[in-house]
Amino acid sequence: MSILGPPKKKKYGEVFGVFLFIISVLIFISLLSYDPGDLSDKSEHITNKIGVLGAYISHGLMLVLGFSSFLVPIMLIMLGIVKVMGRSNKVMFGKLMSIVLILVAVSTLAGLFCPFNADEDLYKRLEWGGTVGLMMSDLIISSVGRIGAVVLLIAAILVSVVLYTDVSLLVVFSWLGGVFSRFKVPRPRFEGRKRLDVSEKEKIASTVDT
Helix, strand or coil: CCCCCCCHHHHHHHHHHHHHHHHHHHHHHHHHCCCCCCCCCCCCCCCCCCHHHHHHHHHHHHHHHHHHHHHHHHHHHHHHHHHHCCCCHHHHHHHHHHHHHHHHHHHHHHHHCCCCCCCCCHHHHHHHHHHHHHHHHHHHHHHHHHHHHHHHHHHHHHHHHHHHHCCCHHHHHHHHHHHHHCCCCCCCCCHHHHHHHHHHHHHHHHHHHC
16 A cells, blocks of 8 residues: 555545535435425525525425435435445446335335325325335336235335345344244143143042942
8 A cells, every 4th residue: 555545546436435425414404404385486585404405405305205315315325435445336336226226115115105195285295205106106006006016115125225235135034033043932831731630530530430
């Protein structure tokens, strides 16, 4: 390693990682202070903590992804960590695809359990699951039904997590099996009942003999 520090390529990765971290913090603050009335004509001032830019960013994310938008800054931070670690662009692309799959699956899952009907306020439905969630949920329900959609979406989330973290599901299941095996369920004992039955039979036999 050079005395001047890491190579330029790694420095660029570190700078890009810090940039993603800053962007994710700004997005998170804008989502926390999201107000759907900021961009309306009746709004006199912007209440979003990041200003006009934050109002547009939060409004756009909520419109597209709904409440799953809060996963976006978390995913960006994780991407920044991967970039700081010096991973290749191919690895970054794979991580990015898994993140997109997680966002789509979570927003679709939120769209499935949206408490608002189609006749109610459209903006409330969009804030719940977003445009992606509502469209994908309607498409999946029409194809495999609600239960099948839930199973497919949970499977998609698990697959995307495995692709991102490189953790094998077999390892996770074996670990869970080891954890549950530690909890031993006590078996009921019937010795007292058996002795009681024997004594009752002896009493019956003695009464019959007499």
